[in-house]
Amino acid sequence: MRLSRYFLPVLKENPAEAQIVSHRYMLRAGMIKQQQAGIYSWLPLGFKVLRRIEEIVHQEQQRAGHIPLLMPTLQGADLWRESGRYDDYGQEMLRITDRQGREMLYGPTNEEMITDIFRSHVGSYKDLPLTLYHIQWKFRDEMRPRFGVMRGREFLMKDGYNFDIDKDAALHAYNRHMVSYLRTYERMGLTAIPMRADSGPIGGDDTHEFLVLASTGESEVFYDSAVTDLRLGDRAIDYDDRDQVASVCREFTTLYARTDETHKEDLFNQIPEERRKVGRGIEVGQIFYFGTKYSEPMKATVQGPDGAIVPVHMGSHGIGVSRLLGAIIEASHDDKGIIWPEGVTPFHCGIVNLKQGDAEADAACEAIYASLTALGLDPLYDDRDERAGGKFATMDLIGLPWRITVGPRGLKNGVVELTSRRTGVSEEMPPEEAVQRIAKIYAGI
Numbered sequence: 001m002r003l004s005r006y007f008l009p010v011l012k013e014n015p016a017e018a019q020i021v022s023h024r025y026m027l028r029a030g031m032i033k034q035q036q037a038g039i040y041s042w043l044p045l046g047f048k049v050l051r052r053i054e055e056i057v058h059q060e061q062q063r064a065g066h067i068p069l070l071m072p073t074l075q076g077a078d079l080w081r082e083s084g085r086y087d088d089y090g091q092e093m094l095r096i097t098d099r100q101g102r103e104m105l106y107g108p109t110n111e112e113m114i115t116d117i118f119r120s121h122v123g124s125y126k127d128l129p130l131t132l133y134h135i136q137w138k139f140r141d142e143m144r145p146r147f148g149v150m151r152g153r154e155f156l157m158k159d160g161y162n163f164d165i166d167k168d169a170a171l172h173a174y175n176r177h178m179v180s181y182l183r184t185y186e187r188m189g190l191t192a193i194p195m196r197a198d199s200g201p202i203g204g205d206d207t208h209e210f211l212v213l214a215s216t217g218e219s220e221v222f223y224d225s226a227v228t229d230l231r232l233g234d235r236a237i238d239y240d241d242r243d244q245v246a247s248v249c250r251e252f253t254t255l256y257a258r259t260d261e262t263h264k265e266d267l268f269n270q271i272p273e274e275r276r277k278v279g280r281g282i283e284v285g286q287i288f289y290f291g292t293k294y295s296e297p298m299k300a301t302v303q304g305p306d307g308a309i310v311p312v313h314m315g316s317h318g319i320g321v322s323r324l325l326g327a328i329i330e331a332s333h334d335d336k337g338i339i340w341p342e343g344v345t346p347f348h349c350g351i352v353n354l355k356q357g358d359a360e361a362d363a364a365c366e367a368i369y370a371s372l373t374a375l376g377l378d379p380l381y382d383d384r385d386e387r388a389g390g391k392f393a394t395m396d397l398i399g400l401p402w403r404i405t406v407g408p409r410g411l412k413n414g415v416v417e418l419t420s421r422r423t424g425v426s427e428e429m430p431p432e433e434a435v436q437r438i439a440k441i442y443a444g445i
């Protein structure tokens with residue numbers, strides 16, 4: 001993409017309404033625009049990152065054997081009456097009446113609808129296990145929408161639902177989700193710690209939240225600092241291997257890590273004092289096992305191997321897709337702007353032409369742009385007729401992890417500059433080498 005043809009409405013001033021750094025940078029970098037309290041338009045740069053995050057979520061869900069579908073945002077009230085949640089859900093639910101006077105709602109979550117789909121089409125244990133998921137907009141009329149996309153009213157969520165014959169099988173689905181989530185967050189450059197939590201209106205006793213440590217997080221968290229060193233890395237996972245998946249979960253959930261809802265002071269005090277940490281975290285996902293809470297009242301049953309008709313065991317599993325943009329920025333920025341991890345960056349690298357209009361500099365930039373594009377990469381070329389300082393400030397703000405700087409002086413010696421946004425370190429090298437270096441960095445991502 002050439003910046004002269006892109007739509008990147010960067011703000012020079014700090015927007016007064018933004019209290020936390022991710023909100024401030026998303027507005028300043030022209031990623032989002034607020035339309036109503038807690039409701040945002042996703043401008044091209046923000047939309048690009050949102051799509052990258054969605055793509056990683058899709059890949060990791062499908063790697064775990066979960067199947068994508070798409071349910072609507074609007075739901076009928078009747079299904080929610082069947083589960084008993086229509087009245088329970090309270091004022092967070094946006095209720096709508098259509099022209100026929102039918103009661104509808106903008107879905108805050110989809111347990112009822114997916115259970116309805118399941119019971120309409122599945123009747124035998126032979127069709128299990130089954131996990132269906134979608135990535136769809138949700139609406140919760142939050143009392144205090146704030147911090148930009150972090151606590152929105154309309155927000156994008158990945159929500160998945162497992163259907164299993166018994167509790168053991170459903171707990172394997174729970175564990176599978178835990179491991180797939182760990183991998184998902186790691187690919188986004190995040191350390192998200194699974195913490196024992198409270199299930200709230202979703203229900204059930206088994207639930208973990210995934211928290212990214214950040215001083216601006218809304219949840220208070222208590223943890224053993226050793227938990228922050230755990231990494232899944234690129235180890236091979238066989239998602240059908242119950243023992244392997246369970247052992248990874250044990251590895252990540254044995255050390256103490258709890259939110260304030262489930263915190264136990266006496267257990268916490270057993271951790272060696274120097275490892276005892278109290279902090280704040282951003283909840284980027286939550287998984288639940290709730291057994292037959294929905295399948296029983298909604299009659300989602302299957303015929304078991306012995307012929308008996310039994311309600312299926314279920315769980316639901318959510319990732320805050322739009323919230324993740326805020327969480328990633330909170331975890332990765334400096335005073336100049338965002339620092340995108342390679343896994344989610346909107347463009348793979350920036351190209352800055354220090355002297356637009358100089359025949360040699362223009363030609364070198366064009367050649368680099370063409371080579372990167374031919375390699376399947378997506379560069380952003382700042383081809384505007386602007387001062388170098390302004391171009392650098394924009395690149396730093398929007399946070400592309402790599403920048404190639406091209407100027408007449410370097411070209412005389414046959415070199416351009418490759419700069420890492422994270423370390424600020426620049427190296428001079430011939431243009432073709434810079435292209436190869438970028439290609440190599442992204443080859444493994």
Ligand code: 5CA
Pocket residue numbers: 108109110111140142149150151152153154155157158159160202283284285286316317318319320321322323
């Ligand atoms: N049905 C279950 C799992 S699919 C569910 O709704 N879980 S949840 O309530 O925990 O939401 C899942 C994730 O969505 C949360 O972990 C959080 O990351 C994100 N989320 C929840 N509320 C908001 C909000 N108001 N704004 C942005 N993200 C949110």
